[in-house]
Structures are given as structure tokens and as C-alpha cells.
Amino acid sequence: MRIHVANPNGTEAMTATIATAARAAAAPGTEIVATTATGAPASIEGPLDGAHATPFLLDRIAGTQADAHVIACFDDTALDAARALVRAPVVGIGEAACLLATQLADSFCVVTSAAISVPVLEANLRRTGLIARCAGVRAAGVPVLEIGGHAAGAEDPVAEAVRRAARDHPGAALVLGCGGMAALAGDLSRELGRPVIDGVAAAVVLAEGLARLGHRTLRLA
Amino acid sequence: MRIHVANPNGTEAMTATIATAARAAAAPGTEIVATTATGAPASIEGPLDGAHATPFLLDRIAGTQADAHVIACFDDTALDAARALVRAPVVGIGEAACLLATQLADSFCVVTSAAISVPVLEANLRRTGLIARCAGVRAAGVPVLEIGGHAAGAEDPVAEAVRRAARDHPGAALVLGCGGMAALAGDLSRELGRPVIDGVAAAVVLAEGLARLGHRTLRLA
Amino acid sequence: MRIHVANPNGTEAMTATIATAARAAAAPGTEIVATTATGAPASIEGPLDGAHATPFLLDRIAGTQADAHVIACFDDTALDAARALVRAPVVGIGEAACLLATQLADSFCVVTSAAISVPVLEANLRRTGLIARCAGVRAAGVPVLEIGGHAAGAEDPVAEAVRRAARDHPGAALVLGCGGMAALAGDLSRELGRPVIDGVAAAVVLAEGLARLGHRTLRLA
Amino acid sequence: MRIHVANPNGTEAMTATIATAARAAAAPGTEIVATTATGAPASIEGPLDGAHATPFLLDRIAGTQADAHVIACFDDTALDAARALVRAPVVGIGEAACLLATQLADSFCVVTSAAISVPVLEANLRRTGLIARCAGVRAAGVPVLEIGGHAAGAEDPVAEAVRRAARDHPGAALVLGCGGMAALAGDLSRELGRPVIDGVAAAVVLAEGLARLGHRTLRLA
Amino acid sequence: MRIHVANPNGTEAMTATIATAARAAAAPGTEIVATTATGAPASIEGPLDGAHATPFLLDRIAGTQADAHVIACFDDTALDAARALVRAPVVGIGEAACLLATQLADSFCVVTSAAISVPVLEANLRRTGLIARCAGVRAAGVPVLEIGGHAAGAEDPVAEAVRRAARDHPGAALVLGCGGMAALAGDLSRELGRPVIDGVAAAVVLAEGLARLGHRTLRLA
Amino acid sequence: MRIHVANPNGTEAMTATIATAARAAAAPGTEIVATTATGAPASIEGPLDGAHATPFLLDRIAGTQADAHVIACFDDTALDAARALVRAPVVGIGEAACLLATQLADSFCVVTSAAISVPVLEANLRRTGLIARCAGVRAAGVPVLEIGGHAAGAEDPVAEAVRRAARDHPGAALVLGCGGMAALAGDLSRELGRPVIDGVAAAVVLAEGLARLGHRTLRLA
Structure with a gap:
């Protein structure tokens, strides 16, 4: 295939x-x-x-x-x-990640890169109907091309945003809202003990x- | 302006x-x-x-x-x-016509050109939230560039579709779902005694x- | 006209x-x-x-x-x-302000006068379907006839509530939820750099x- | 009490x-x-x-x-x-009848008196949220004060409308959409073998x- | 009966x-x-x-x-x-408590026992349609069989969670989300001056x- | 695996x-x-x-x-x-079939076995949120264990129901609403020229x- x-x-x-x-x-x-x-x-x-x-x-x-x-x-x-x-x-x-999230938890929370993408994703969720299961869409405040580019030793602001989302929504799967965040999924899932989903x-x-x-x-x- | x-x-x-x-x-x-x-x-x-x-x-x-x-x-x-x-x-x-329709009746029904446009309009209605007021989206079965081009003496299939929508939805305003249908609005509104809305x-x-x-x-x- | x-x-x-x-x-x-x-x-x-x-x-x-x-x-x-x-x-x-808001941003947040009006507005939003685009309705805690009547030199509590709503909802247009708030719209819109909508x-x-x-x-x- | x-x-x-x-x-x-x-x-x-x-x-x-x-x-x-x-x-x-209906069937269908009431009831259902369970609101085409006043021997048009609603919605409880229809509930419920609910x-x-x-x-x- | x-x-x-x-x-x-x-x-x-x-x-x-x-x-x-x-x-x-709540306030907030029940209740609310009126479901963090079993003199954590919900949602009726909380309803309703609803x-x-x-x-x- | x-x-x-x-x-x-x-x-x-x-x-x-x-x-x-x-x-x-359907068409229509299953499926669709994309759930009027058991030469009533659903909903994918209908998917999809989805x-x-x-x-x- x-x-x-x-x-x-x-x-x-x-x-x-x-x-x-x-x-x-x-x-x-x-x-x-x-x-x-x-x-x-x-x-x-x-x-x-x-x-x-x-x-x-x-x-x-x-x-x-x-x-x-x-x-x-x-x-x-x-x-x-x-x-x-x-x-x-x-x-x-985007749609695929949220669909899989609905198979793993009752709700999901999306963490995307920058604020400009939040209304795009919210409109998509209304269009697909997935909004019914979404606990929130939030931005990490990091432009797409800077994801993963934080200073050595500094906290990854995307990971931090995912951790905060996890604290705020105990029953939600976490969805990484940018194709560039894939590398974070495994470690964060182990750390948080819950599904962290990469869309790719x-x-x-x-x-x-x-x-x-x-x-x-x-x-x- | x-x-x-x-x-x-x-x-x-x-x-x-x-x-x-x-x-x-x-x-x-x-x-x-x-x-x-x-x-x-x-x-x-x-x-x-x-x-x-x-x-x-x-x-x-x-x-x-x-x-x-x-x-x-x-x-x-x-x-x-x-x-x-x-x-x-x-x-x-599209959005403007439906918005005005909500000011004139409790619900609205859209009559568009061909079937290919129906899912586009339905997805838009879900995205904007206007679906809550929509009684239906139907196609007249006429390609955009053939609107108004029916044989002289023949019934206009778009007008016919609007009349059927009016019969099926007594409480709905009627929305003309294509920019090329504007010329029909006035006559149909007078004939049907209810709002017929052109998006332009x-x-x-x-x-x-x-x-x-x-x-x-x-x-x- | x-x-x-x-x-x-x-x-x-x-x-x-x-x-x-x-x-x-x-x-x-x-x-x-x-x-x-x-x-x-x-x-x-x-x-x-x-x-x-x-x-x-x-x-x-x-x-x-x-x-x-x-x-x-x-x-x-x-x-x-x-x-x-x-x-x-x-x-x-109320409905007009929220309708225009949907033309300027993906969501809107309403700031009204006192708590007693919040459920009235929320019920209206459910009735019209505009709830799908509403990020929240909040009260400034000011009775209608006291709007604008704060002591000279004191912060206007309505303006403060609008600023807080703006901080909490970065992607939302702001809707002034009382006919008496119209005078605030222009200044707040300039200050906040985003749509602030007066219903009148x-x-x-x-x-x-x-x-x-x-x-x-x-x-x- | x-x-x-x-x-x-x-x-x-x-x-x-x-x-x-x-x-x-x-x-x-x-x-x-x-x-x-x-x-x-x-x-x-x-x-x-x-x-x-x-x-x-x-x-x-x-x-x-x-x-x-x-x-x-x-x-x-x-x-x-x-x-x-x-x-x-x-x-x-109205709200009470629909609430009870949700306890007796997965959905309900309302039969009201005249067409003018349909959008009122639909707006109420959106406002209360009961629309999620409503299979339809239809009018019997009878003004309120003429309910029950059909000629002797003629079919009651309200009962006829309820029977049609029952045929169209096999899984729905039937709600009598006017205070003047109460007398019909018992007989229709027995005839149709399903809940027919009077709001009073x-x-x-x-x-x-x-x-x-x-x-x-x-x-x- | x-x-x-x-x-x-x-x-x-x-x-x-x-x-x-x-x-x-x-x-x-x-x-x-x-x-x-x-x-x-x-x-x-x-x-x-x-x-x-x-x-x-x-x-x-x-x-x-x-x-x-x-x-x-x-x-x-x-x-x-x-x-x-x-x-x-x-x-x-659960459904009964939320139904009655809609008769007493525009929205309601549920306080249940432990986090494991929150998604169950949210799924029920989506299934019944009552989600349209729900301001939130939260857990007190107390297992069902420990409700009421706090140390003498200590604050009841369920009552505390209800009070917090009341502060966060001024327009909401409060729903006790566990059959074992019934004894709290009367006192909390008097204390908070608003409906506190026991499902039993x-x-x-x-x-x-x-x-x-x-x-x-x-x-x- | x-x-x-x-x-x-x-x-x-x-x-x-x-x-x-x-x-x-x-x-x-x-x-x-x-x-x-x-x-x-x-x-x-x-x-x-x-x-x-x-x-x-x-x-x-x-x-x-x-x-x-x-x-x-x-x-x-x-x-x-x-x-x-x-x-x-x-x-x-059930959920899987409807999820895949949303990837292939804007809406889907479910054809299940007998009427008793319709409210079960509708409640599931409300619970999952997939109702937003569902054009209807209908019953073929065939008990589960009789699926495929029509007389030789007679029309399969399930296939007939799927064909009718296809005519009524031109933009919908068709979902076979029973695990026993799997064998129909391929032939019906070819005949109708659109997605016919088996849940297994x-x-x-x-x-x-x-x-x-x-x-x-x-x-x-």
C-alpha cells in the first residue's frame, strides 16, 4: 500500500x-x-x-x-x-487526531502552536461536529517553525502547555495540534499516563x- | 462608501x-x-x-x-x-442571506443549484452555527451557468424548487442558494407572500x- | 427611510x-x-x-x-x-450585536450589566442558535441605570469587565450587553485593537x- | 397542597x-x-x-x-x-409535557393546533434544549377554540394528525400541543399503544x- | 401507589x-x-x-x-x-435531578463524588440532551462510600465543592451527583439561598x- | 498483532x-x-x-x-x-462505521435491522456527537437472525432499504447498521457508486x- x-x-x-x-x-x-x-x-x-x-x-x-x-x-x-x-x-x-481521541477518552483537549490557529481549529470542530467532545483548544504561544527550538535546558513551552491542559481537564485525552509536535507524543503520554495523540x-x-x-x-x- | x-x-x-x-x-x-x-x-x-x-x-x-x-x-x-x-x-x-433570514422567520430553507453544492452549504451551516435555524438545503438540479436558461414557456426549475420548499416548510423563509438566482427573489416573494432572500x-x-x-x-x- | x-x-x-x-x-x-x-x-x-x-x-x-x-x-x-x-x-x-460579531471574529463574548440578565441572554442565545459562537456571557455587576455613573477618577467597572473578557478570550469579538453602554464602544475598540460592538x-x-x-x-x- | x-x-x-x-x-x-x-x-x-x-x-x-x-x-x-x-x-x-415524554420514549413528536404556533414551540424547544429529543412539531390546522368542535360523525382532525405523526415516527411519544386537547390523551394512547401526553x-x-x-x-x- | x-x-x-x-x-x-x-x-x-x-x-x-x-x-x-x-x-x-433543575434555574451544575464518574455523567447529559443546560460537572474527590465520613470538625469536602460551584456559577441550580449526598440538600439550599437538588x-x-x-x-x- | x-x-x-x-x-x-x-x-x-x-x-x-x-x-x-x-x-x-463514514461523505445514513434498534442507535449518536453528521437512522424491518434469509429470488429487504436511503439522501454515505449485514457492503457500494460501510x-x-x-x-x- x-x-x-x-x-x-x-x-x-x-x-x-x-x-x-x-x-x-x-x-x-x-x-x-x-x-x-x-x-x-x-x-x-x-x-x-x-x-x-x-x-x-x-x-x-x-x-x-x-x-x-x-x-x-x-x-x-x-x-x-x-x-x-x-x-x-x-x-x-487534525480531524484524524480528534477522531482517535474519541476512542480513548470521553473528551479531548487540543494544544496548538500559536493563537492565530485557535479559531481555525474551532471552526473545523464545529464543521465536523467533533466540538461535542472537545474540552478546549489552547495555544502554546509558539510559532510552528519554532516548535522544539527552545533553548537547551529551558522547558519546552509546548510540553508545558500540554501539562497544564492535562491538569485542567482530568478526563481528557490530549491532542497535539500541529504536525511539528509529533516527537513529543510518546514521552508526554508516559509522563502523564494518558493518551497524547499526534495527528500524523x-x-x-x-x-x-x-x-x-x-x-x-x-x-x- | x-x-x-x-x-x-x-x-x-x-x-x-x-x-x-x-x-x-x-x-x-x-x-x-x-x-x-x-x-x-x-x-x-x-x-x-x-x-x-x-x-x-x-x-x-x-x-x-x-x-x-x-x-x-x-x-x-x-x-x-x-x-x-x-x-x-x-x-x-451565503452566510449573509441566512443571517437576514433569521430576522424574518423562525427557520429558513435553502434552494441551491446542483447537488454538488449541498454538502458545501451544510458544512458551512455547521461551521457558522446557522444550522440551528435551517429547515433544509435542497438542490434544484440546475448547474449554475444554466440558471434562468430554461426553454421559453417552460417552468423555471429553480422557481419550482422554491415553491416546493415553501409547501414543505410553511414557517420558513426561503433563501436562494446561488448568486445567479437574484432576479427571482422579488417575484417569488410576492407570489408566495413570504421572504425570499437573495444573498447578493x-x-x-x-x-x-x-x-x-x-x-x-x-x-x- | x-x-x-x-x-x-x-x-x-x-x-x-x-x-x-x-x-x-x-x-x-x-x-x-x-x-x-x-x-x-x-x-x-x-x-x-x-x-x-x-x-x-x-x-x-x-x-x-x-x-x-x-x-x-x-x-x-x-x-x-x-x-x-x-x-x-x-x-x-442583542441579536443584532451578536450577528455582527460573527462577521468579525470566530467567537464573541458578551459583557452585560448585572447578573440577573445573564440567564436571559443565555436563553436568547440558545433560542437563536447564536450560542454556537458565544465564548461566554458575563456581568459587570452594575445596574443598568448606574452605567457610566462611577465616581470621577474611578475605573469604569464595565470597561474593566470588557478588558478582562478580552484577556480571557483572545479570539473573541466583544459585545456590549446593554443599550446604555454604547458610548464605550469606540474607545474600547481602539484600546483593545479588536471589535467592540454596540447593539444599538x-x-x-x-x-x-x-x-x-x-x-x-x-x-x- | x-x-x-x-x-x-x-x-x-x-x-x-x-x-x-x-x-x-x-x-x-x-x-x-x-x-x-x-x-x-x-x-x-x-x-x-x-x-x-x-x-x-x-x-x-x-x-x-x-x-x-x-x-x-x-x-x-x-x-x-x-x-x-x-x-x-x-x-x-409545553415544557412539562416534553419533559415527561423524554422519560417514556427516546424521542417525541408534538401535534399542535394551528401553523402559527409551530415556530413558537420550536423556539421554546431550542431555548430549553429539548429540541435534541424532538422528532418534529406539526400543526393539525385547527384553531384553538375549534378543537373538539368538528361535526358529529366527522373524524377529529387533531386525532388524525396524531395518528399520522405516530405512523411517521414509530419510536416517538406523542405530545398534545395545546391545553384544549387533554380529553384526547387517554383514548389515543390506548388506540396507538404508546404514550400520548397531555401537558396540563x-x-x-x-x-x-x-x-x-x-x-x-x-x-x- | x-x-x-x-x-x-x-x-x-x-x-x-x-x-x-x-x-x-x-x-x-x-x-x-x-x-x-x-x-x-x-x-x-x-x-x-x-x-x-x-x-x-x-x-x-x-x-x-x-x-x-x-x-x-x-x-x-x-x-x-x-x-x-x-x-x-x-x-x-441523575436524569430526574437535572430535569427538575431546569425548572428552577436557567442552568445547573453537578457535583459528583470522584473523577471516574465525571465522563459517565457527561456522556449521559449528551445522550439525553440535558448538556444544553449544564454549566459543568465536577468531582468532589470523595469515593461514594466515604461521603459524609469526613473527620468530626473537618469541613465536608462535598459541601465545599458545592459552595465553590455556587460561587463559579451564580445563575445555576446545584445538583448533588450521588445518591449518598441526599442529606446535604436541605442545609446547603438554605445556606446558599438557591436550589440544591437531590436526585432520589x-x-x-x-x-x-x-x-x-x-x-x-x-x-x- | x-x-x-x-x-x-x-x-x-x-x-x-x-x-x-x-x-x-x-x-x-x-x-x-x-x-x-x-x-x-x-x-x-x-x-x-x-x-x-x-x-x-x-x-x-x-x-x-x-x-x-x-x-x-x-x-x-x-x-x-x-x-x-x-x-x-x-x-x-457502530461508532467505527460512522466515524469512517465521516471521512468519505459530508453525512451518513444508517440502515439497521428492526425498529427496536433505532432509538438505541440514535441515543448512541447523541452520546458520541456523531448525530451532527447523521442524515437518519432507519430500520429495514428484518430481525437480526433473519438477515440474508429472504426467499431465493425475492429482493433482499435490507438491500432495498439501503437503496431507498440512497435515493432520499444523495450526499450521504450508507452505513450498514448490523454486524450481520457485512456481506452486502461490496455489492451495494458498486451498485450505488458510493460508500457503503460495514462496521466490522x-x-x-x-x-x-x-x-x-x-x-x-x-x-x-
Whole structure:
């Protein structure tokens, strides 16, 4: 099986990070093809970056033969358009992470990068209906490209935000609200003793499942 | 005051129709500047057309000085991105029509062009919360560019669909779910004795109002 | 065009304040006719005051020729009854303010006068469906007739409550939850750098728009 | 215990009907005091009648010593105002009927008198949250004062509407959406083999229960 | 009339407490039959205890002749199954308490025993639709069987949690989220000057009312 | 990887059918262990059957070592209890089918066996929040154990019900609302040209994904 993981931004380094997370999550025998939306903004922060990234992202999706596609930005950039573009299933990492969270706890709390993304995610949650299970969306106050880039010895502000969310919502699974946060999931899950969900991994397993079952997106005319 | 009415598709004739509806709705002294998203699809039918139209549409919005902008496709194409692009208020004709409908009746029913647009509009209604007041979204089964193009003497299938919606939902205002249906509003409203709402007109008065009050879209960083 | 702004309470001074805000918001050429519900309670605080004010308010609406009517209490006193009384559109300042807020930000937060009004506003938000976009309703702890009446040199407790709401909800537009707070909107909006919405102004532009388009409220038998 | 059943309209004959239903529902030892809102419209059909009835209704509630009050119109006329007026519990027959329905079936369907009442009831259901369990509100097309007045030998149009609702919603309890329909409940329930709920009876038992427990309505200042 | 109050856990002492609360709430002439689900867990904390208790609880319900049944655990253990088992009405104390709360205030806040029960109650509130009126569910951090067992002279941690909930939600009725908290209701209601609702009492009056009206649960095949 | 597929009813033949569907859906290398809840009712029709099946089902789950568990009844029998019983992820076929449906279409329509199951599924959809995307739940009018057992040459009533649902909801994915309908999915999907989703397959891929990522259910105390 071949899963296309499309990084909607133009930063190759981030594609590499995402591809690593995707490969770690994939089943044996699944080929992960990761693409960069070269020409798109360097990171997707807010709906305008998402719009600017869309044509480049859709080009990658149209041009990449795959059994299923993953859109690897937590905003689920251009997800509906991609689902109208190809018949193979398309999964967004934001929606996928929240879907898996509902299987592990009664509610979930999302910790994203910067404040500009919070209303994007809240609008997505209303659109999908997942808002019914969401205990909150909060920002760590860190721009996407600075995630993980805190000074050595300093506390990771994203991890700190996840810990605070855990304290405030004892019954919630924790969802990492940015594709660049994948590396934190394992350690934080062990530390906090509860599900900490990375969207790239979530989307890969969901995409594999949809593809294995031979499902295709409903096409209307 | 200057209101920019942006037709997100590439069909000049449709821009002319929309501009006429906009000017008929505008206050004395309001200048309507209508633009065409030349390069965009000829009509917006479904999310993929919307995505393809977005860069051209955003170019028009960025490049047109105005006190407020109207996005003149009932899908509210790229509305969030446009609101992140300029500080002047941006209004979509779909959301505007439904908002006005809530002021005139307890519920509303949308009649759009073709089936492909129904899920787009339903997702928008969930995203905005207007779904709480919506009695249904139905398609007339007519592609956008064929609206009004029925054979002389034949019943207009859009008008027929609106009449059926009126029969099925006695307490609902009727919302015309496509920018190209504006010409039907007056006659159908008189015939049916209840509000029949065109989104272009609705969006123009909402945009004028927001602009007159000096409101600007919230900007997050 | 002639817009009737009906103050549902019996305090002439408040009518004057409201009329000033309405005239500042109206288009050139719009005549604002402001009436006082003489005989009604001096202020509307809670549902009982609203009920007591209703006959006087409806008398003003029935007796005032206008292209549209505005009910100038944030509780939207007797709004459904007024809409059944006259065919001209009727707009409540509470609903209007929240509707405009949804055009400027993903969510909104309401700051009203005293605690007694909070459940009234929350019930209205559930009834209209606007609750889906509401980040909270809070009281400044100031009775309606004492708004603006803080000691010289003292902090305005309403402004303080708005600032706190802004801090707690970074992505929310701020809605002033009482007709008597209109004078605060401009300064607070500049200070906070985000939309601060006065319902009187919001309702006037919405009423003008509905009237200009010739819409009439749906009448059922 | 003394329960005040307030008929919000001015028709003594309807008060008598309601009082009979209330006494049939009450526990032994409960005194039912039924009042007529003399001066109010002869029937409450739509929000304007409700507003006109309100001062007369509130006078009866303020002037009648009771352990709990029932507002005997399915619109729940002035319910919030009445709850702010007296500390004794106040129950509306519309809300009470729907509450009991949720104890007997997963969903309920309301059959009311005329179309004008449908949006009133739907708005109430959104306000209370009971809409989550409602399978529909439909009108029998019979004005309130003509209920039961069909020609001898003719089918009762209200009973017919209830039967149709039962066919369309196999899993729903049936709620009689008008105080004047009480006499139908028993026969229809036996005929259809499922719960058919009269609001007067429902409200009486709820009011008795609240009163027996000594509960008082929350008062805010 | 005969009301069966079924304690779903196996602790006789708790049955005695519940029976006392039920008898204090019942009308004169109502016989309260209280049973213990001997064989069930000693307390119901979380969904697993609920599942283990279910066969014993259903045995009691099937084996006890009554005009209505009350399930006396705030989780509303096996409520749907019990309603499918017998035709007499079945009421859960959790749902009953929240229903009565909606008659006394615009919103309610639940204080339950331990954190493990919070997601159970939140899922129930979503299932019934009562979530629309719920201001929050919080845990006092006290296991069910230790309620009331704090050291003499020490503050009761449940009462403390109720007081905090009252401070945080000025407009909310307070709901005691465990059958073992009944004894607190009266004193806390007087102290806080607002409704504090015990589910056992709430369910008894609701069950009596449903039974008196002769209602039976809808049976589907 | 080892996935335990637990048939909550006591019919071995149905376990075999379910196991076949599960193995067809599983990844290479996944071992499917299918168990029968011997002692449980022969089929699960309505909440009472579900309650009776629960102890046998939980015994199988506790006694079967697996990386994840699937509960193979569309009612998601005892799902919350199972999630509290083991730390390995537990997936219900009803919830899983609807989750996958949201990835393939904007809405979904469920076709279940008999009317008795409709309210169970609707309550589950409200509890999970998936109701926001559900266009309807309908019954084919066929008891679980008679699915597929129509006379040779006669139309399959389940397939007929799915076709009707497809006609009524052009934009909806179709969900087969019973574990015994799996064999229909492929043919109906090809015939109708849109997603037809079997819950067993859906749950297996979801369970595999959760297990592969090492997720464990949140445990509260």
C-alpha cells in the first residue's frame, strides 16, 4: 500500500519530520511518499497561509499516485477540495487526531502552536461536529517553525502547555495540534499516563484503514 | 462608501448580473465595484472549484481598495482567508442571506443549484452555527451557468424548487442558494407572500452596515 | 427611510442616549424616531421587567409608522411578539450585536450589566442558535441605570469587565450587553485593537438593510 | 397542597376544561385553583396573543397564593417572567409535557393546533434544549377554540394528525400541543399503544413534585 | 401507589439512606419499596461497576411489582435496559435531578463524588440532551462510600465543592451527583439561598407523577 | 498483532460470519481472535438484550489477550464498560462505521435491522456527537437472525432499504447498521457508486491503528 503524506507548507525540513512520524506509524509493507508543497508558505499559520498553500498542495495530491492521502497540517488545509479532487480517501491530521481521541477518552483537549490557529481549529470542530467532545483548544504561544527550538535546558513551552491542559481537564485525552509536535507524543503520554495523540500517526493509520477496505470518497455532480 | 463585490468565478456575464443586484440593493452614495476572478473556473460548483478560484479571488480582494468586501458565491468561497487578508469587513453571500433570514422567520430553507453544492452549504451551516435555524438545503438540479436558461414557456426549475420548499416548510423563509438566482427573489416573494432572500443583496447591506460602523475584522497573530 | 428605535424602558434620558447612538450609526437620509415606553419600568433587568414593559413597547411599535423597528434593550424584549405585530422588519439590539460579531471574529463574548440578565441572554442565545459562537456571557455587576455613573477618577467597572473578557478570550469579538453602554464602544475598540460592538448601532444598520431590501416578516395564520 | 393552574387566555370555558384535566391528574389532597386571565385574548395563537395575555396572566400568578403555579398554554406564555415574579415553582404545560415524554420514549413528536404556533414551540424547544429529543412539531390546522368542535360523525382532525405523526415516527411519544386537547390523551394512547401526553396533567404532577420537595426558583439580583 | 427504589449497588446501608430520602420525598399514601442489588459492587464508580451491577439491578426491577421504578444511582445505571424490561415508568436519579433543575434555574451544575464518574455523567447529559443546560460537572474527590465520613470538625469536602460551584456559577441550580449526598440538600439550599437538588427525591416525585397519570414506557419490536 | 473480535451474542454462526468479515478487513500479519458470548441472547435487539449480553461479553474481553478489542454489535454493547475494563483500545462497530463514514461523505445514513434498534442507535449518536453528521437512522424491518434469509429470488429487504436511503439522501454515505449485514457492503457500494460501510471492517482497521500506535484507554480513578 502507498500512502501519500502531503506537507502543505514549503519547508522541506518539516516534510522530513512528518515523514519520519508517518513511517513510524505505518504498517509493515506500507510505503510512505512524502511531498512538500514547494511554493507554499513556509508554515501554515491561519487561514490565509492555508489559502496560499492550497494550489501547491492540490497539485501534489493530483500528481501523486496513492491508495490514500494525508494532509499533514492540523488545520486540515483544503481537505474538502482534496476530497473532491481524487477518489482515493483523504484524511486530515487534525480531524484524524480528534477522531482517535474519541476512542480513548470521553473528551479531548487540543494544544496548538500559536493563537492565530485557535479559531481555525474551532471552526473545523464545529464543521465536523467533533466540538461535542472537545474540552478546549489552547495555544502554546509558539510559532510552528519554532516548535522544539527552545533553548537547551529551558522547558519546552509546548510540553508545558500540554501539562497544564492535562491538569485542567482530568478526563481528557490530549491532542497535539500541529504536525511539528509529533516527537513529543510518546514521552508526554508516559509522563502523564494518558493518551497524547499526534495527528500524523493518527491520519496514517486511518488512511491505511480506509484504503485497505477499498473505500472511495463519495462524488457528487 | 465603496463596496467591493468579488465574483469568485471567471464569468464576466455573471459578474454583471451580480453587480446589477448589488447596485439595486446598495444605499444611495454607495459605490459598487464589481470584479471578476479572471482565471478562476467559469462557475463554482463544489469545493474543488472553490479552491481553484481562491488565489484569483484573493488577488481581487487584496487589490481592490474598499470599505468592505462581498464574496459573491453562495459557498462563501475562501471567506476565512479573505477575512485574514484585509482588515475591512468581508461578507459572504451565503452566510449573509441566512443571517437576514433569521430576522424574518423562525427557520429558513435553502434552494441551491446542483447537488454538488449541498454538502458545501451544510458544512458551512455547521461551521457558522446557522444550522440551528435551517429547515433544509435542497438542490434544484440546475448547474449554475444554466440558471434562468430554461426553454421559453417552460417552468423555471429553480422557481419550482422554491415553491416546493415553501409547501414543505410553511414557517420558513426561503433563501436562494446561488448568486445567479437574484432576479427571482422579488417575484417569488410576492407570489408566495413570504421572504425570499437573495444573498447578493443581503451581503451588500450587511457589508455597508459593518463599514459604516467602522468595524474591522479581528486580527490574531 | 424611517427607523423606529423603541426604548422598552420608561427612562427618557436613556432614550436620548440610545437615539444619539442610533443617529450616529444611521445612513445619511435615514430618519431615526426614538420612543420611550412611558409606563414601563425605569430599566429592564430580568424577565419580569421585560414582561412589564411589553404592552407599552408594543404600543409604541404599533403606533409608530416606520420602515423597520429596533427594540433597544439587549434582552430583545418582546421581539417575537413585535415581529407578529407589524410586517416591517423588527430587530433586537442583542441579536443584532451578536450577528455582527460573527462577521468579525470566530467567537464573541458578551459583557452585560448585572447578573440577573445573564440567564436571559443565555436563553436568547440558545433560542437563536447564536450560542454556537458565544465564548461566554458575563456581568459587570452594575445596574443598568448606574452605567457610566462611577465616581470621577474611578475605573469604569464595565470597561474593566470588557478588558478582562478580552484577556480571557483572545479570539473573541466583544459585545456590549446593554443599550446604555454604547458610548464605550469606540474607545474600547481602539484600546483593545479588536471589535467592540454596540447593539444599538448594530441593530440600526441591520434594520436599514432589511428595510431597504423591502423585506417583511413572515406572517403565519 | 395548593396548585394554581393559570389559564393565560380569557375564555372561561377553556379554564373549566383545563381545571377538569388538572383535577384528574392531581394527587389526593391537592387543591387545584384555576384562574382565567380575564382581559387576555380568547385564545393564545402566536407570540402576539401571548404578549397581550402576559399582564393578565402575571396578575393572576401574583395574586394567587399557591405552592406551585402551572401556566396552562402550550406556548409556556411568560414562563420566565412568572419564575422571576414568585418564588414558588412555576411549570409550563409545553415544557412539562416534553419533559415527561423524554422519560417514556427516546424521542417525541408534538401535534399542535394551528401553523402559527409551530415556530413558537420550536423556539421554546431550542431555548430549553429539548429540541435534541424532538422528532418534529406539526400543526393539525385547527384553531384553538375549534378543537373538539368538528361535526358529529366527522373524524377529529387533531386525532388524525396524531395518528399520522405516530405512523411517521414509530419510536416517538406523542405530545398534545395545546391545553384544549387533554380529553384526547387517554383514548389515543390506548388506540396507538404508546404514550400520548397531555401537558396540563404533566405540569400538575411536576408542579406538585417541585412543591412537595420545597424547591423555590433561583432568584438573581 | 407503590414506588420501587432500586439501589444498584450491594451496600445495604446505602439502601437504607436512599429509602429514607425517598420516603421523605414521597406523597402521603405512596409506599416506597427499596431493594438492594445484592451481588453488585459495593458502590458504582465508573461504567464497569455499572455493568457489573446491571444483572442484579434488572433482577430487582423485574421481580418487584410497582407502579414505577427509580434507579438510585446518579449514573442512571442500565436505565434504557430497565425501560425495555417493564412497562411501568422507570426514572433515573441523575436524569430526574437535572430535569427538575431546569425548572428552577436557567442552568445547573453537578457535583459528583470522584473523577471516574465525571465522563459517565457527561456522556449521559449528551445522550439525553440535558448538556444544553449544564454549566459543568465536577468531582468532589470523595469515593461514594466515604461521603459524609469526613473527620468530626473537618469541613465536608462535598459541601465545599458545592459552595465553590455556587460561587463559579451564580445563575445555576446545584445538583448533588450521588445518591449518598441526599442529606446535604436541605442545609446547603438554605445556606446558599438557591436550589440544591437531590436526585432520589427528584426521581421519586417524577416517578409518582408518571405512575399517577398511567403512563407506560413505549415498547418497540 | 492480535485483534479480539467479540460477538456479544450467543450465536456461533454469527461469530463465524463476523470473523470472516474481520479477517477480510485485517492487515496481513494481524491475527483475528473471534469469540462468542455464549450464554448471551441469540441476537441483540434492543437495550435489554444488550444488558443481558454484557456480563458474557465482558468476560470474553477480560479473558482474551489482545492488542485491541472490537465489540461486534452495532449497538456498541457495553462499550464504556469494556473501555474501563482493559487498557487496550476497544472499538465498537457502530461508532467505527460512522466515524469512517465521516471521512468519505459530508453525512451518513444508517440502515439497521428492526425498529427496536433505532432509538438505541440514535441515543448512541447523541452520546458520541456523531448525530451532527447523521442524515437518519432507519430500520429495514428484518430481525437480526433473519438477515440474508429472504426467499431465493425475492429482493433482499435490507438491500432495498439501503437503496431507498440512497435515493432520499444523495450526499450521504450508507452505513450498514448490523454486524450481520457485512456481506452486502461490496455489492451495494458498486451498485450505488458510493460508500457503503460495514462496521466490522471499519472497527478492525480502527482497532489495528490504535493498537499499532500503542494507545491505551484513559483510566480515571
